[in-house]
Structure formats: C-alpha cells, structure tokens
Amino acid sequence: MESTQQIKNFEKEFGRIKTIIKIGKIAIKAEWSNIPIGEFPITEWRTFPLEVPSARFKYHILGRSLDDGTSEVIHLPMYIGEDICDAKIFEDILEDPIKTKEVAMIPAVTISTKFCGNYSSTDGHLTQSVAVLPIWADGTSMVLELDWFEQTEENNNAPEWYIKASGKLSVKEGFGKIKECFKPYPLVNFCHYLYINPISLGTHVLGEGQEHPNKFWSREWKFNQHEMMSDALDRLSETLNRADISVIKDN
Numbered sequence: 001m002e003s004t005q006q007i008k009n010f011e012k013e014f015g016r017i018k019t020i021i022k023i024g025k026i027a028i029k030a031e032w033s034n035i036p037i038g039e040f041p042i043t044e045w046r047t048f049p050l051e052v053p054s055a056r057f058k059y060h061i062l063g064r065s066l067d068d069g070t071s072e073v074i075h076l077p078m079y080i081g082e083d084i085c086d087a088k089i090f091e092d093i094l095e096d097p098i099k100t101k102e103v104a105m106i107p108a109v110t111i112s113t114k115f116c117g118n119y120s121s122t123d124g125h126l127t128q129s130v131a132v133l134p135i136w137a138d139g140t141s142m143v144l145e146l147d148w149f150e151q152t153e154e155n156n157n158a159p160e161w162y163i164k165a166s167g168k169l170s171v172k173e174g175f176g177k178i179k180e181c182f183k184p185y186p187l188v189n190f191c192h193y194l195y196i197n198p199i200s201l202g203t204h205v206l207g208e209g210q211e212h213p214n215k216f217w218s219r220e221w222k223f224n225q226h227e228m229m230s231d232a233l234d235r236l237s238e239t240l241n242r243a244d245i246s247v248i249k250d251n
Contacts, residue, residue: 030200058071140171195220205239
C-alpha cells in the first residue's frame with residue numbers, strides 16, 4: 001500500500017528545527033529548538049525521566065532499588081509553534097543525508113498513555129501505570145513503561161516504582177505494545193489519559209482535548225472507558241502506521 005503520511009525534520013534557521021508530518025492532503029508543521037531530557041507524564045512524589053536502563057528495567061521497592069547507573073535517556077523536542085497547512089510544503093523540502101543524521105536521534109512524534117485509579121473506595125491510595133511511545137523518523141519506535149504504587153498506611157516507605165523499556169520496534173509493533181500496557185485493572189475511580197506531541201497531530205485525529213500543566217505533555221485526552229481509549233489509539237495507529245519518514249535539516 002502506498003504511504004500517505006510522511007514526517008520530515010529540517011532546520012530553516014540555526015538552532016530552530018521544524019518537524020513536518022504529511023497526512024494525506026495536509027501537513028502538520030511544528031517548530032522546536034530545545035531538546036531536554038523527556039519525562040513520564042506523572043506528577044506524584046517526584047518526576048521520572050524517560051530512561052532506557054541497560055538491563056531494560058529498574059525498580060525501587062521497600063527502600064531498596066536496582067539502578068546500575070548506566071541508563072540512557074531519551075530527549076524530546078519542546079514544540080514552540082504548530083500549524084496545519086497544505087501538504088505541498090512537504091514536497092518542497094529536499095533531503096540532505098548529512099544534515100538529516102544530526103537530528104535523527106530525536107523522536108519526531110511521542111505518544112503516552114496513563115492509567116490512574118485507587119486500590120479501593122475506602123483507602124484512597126493511588127496507582128498509576130504510564131507508557132510512552134517515541135517514534136523516530138526512520139520508522140522505528142520503543143515503549144517505556146512506568147508503574148507507580150502508593151504505599152498503604154501499614155507500610156509508609158517511599159512509593160514503589162518500576163521502569164521497563166522495550167527494544168526497538170516498528171511503529172505497528174509499538175502501538176501493539178502500548179495497547180498491552182493499559183489493560184483494565186481491578187481499581188476504582190479510574191481514568192485513562194492520552195498525551196500526544198506534537199499537539200496538532202492529536203487535535204487533528206482526536207479533537208481538542210484539555211490543557212494540562214506539564215512542560216512536555218501540555219494537552220491531554222481523558223477517557224472513562226477502556227474501549228474509548230483503545231479506539232483513540234487505533235485511530236492514531238491508522239494515521240501513523242503507513243509512515244514513510246525522513247529527517248531533514250535545510251539551512
């Protein structure tokens with residue numbers, strides 16, 4: 001099947017890079033210059049960077065932790081301006097393999113899911129399960145997972161947390177993996193949340209969503225049913241799975 005969606009990154013001015021996502025007859029254009037270490041969209045207790053542990057997992061439980069200190073981190077672009085325009089803009093950009101290599105390690109699209117709920121209707125203790133899907137311009141992806149559990153009153157040590165990272169996956173495999181991460185849990189007062197960068201990709205596929213006070217994840221889509229969350233991911237997957245992706249820097 002012929003691809004109808006492509007992604008390009010290019011540098012029009014020094015230090016200012018644009019990502020262009022072609023979707024049929026339109027293109028989503030997002031500008032960025034800053035690429036700090038990414039974070040999971042979780043606000044309880046502390047922040048958690050997007051880590052890829054050398055052992056593919058690390059944890060902290062009951063005052064003990066496994067951390068060999070050799071984790072890699074994933075940097076995310078901080079998009080500062082977005083626009084939806086005619087797809088012709090994509091065709092006007094010529095590829096330069098040397099400049100392309102300079103930004104190839106930065107994900108062009110990043111999607112995150114979060115599942116929150118309480119253990120019971122009486123104790124109020126919270127659990128959150130978060131998964132992040134960075135998608136690179138070479139058509140590969142990876143899934144990073146964070147499970148966070150608030151301790152009970154009988155055990156008031158620091159919250160337990162676990163971080164896991166997959167190997168490199170295709171975009172299709174990445175969506176399949178991230179869907180496995182939000183299977184229903186026996187919790188109460190639960191909600192599903194979805195975060196998408198660039199935001200314009202999310203609004204194009206899913207609608208406006210709601211503002212969210214996070215520097216990386218400033219827009220969220222909330223779902224009270226597992227089926228609605230699954231449908232939203234399927235719609236995003238259909239948009240991105242056919243990607244023919246390239247990265248461009250063009251001074």
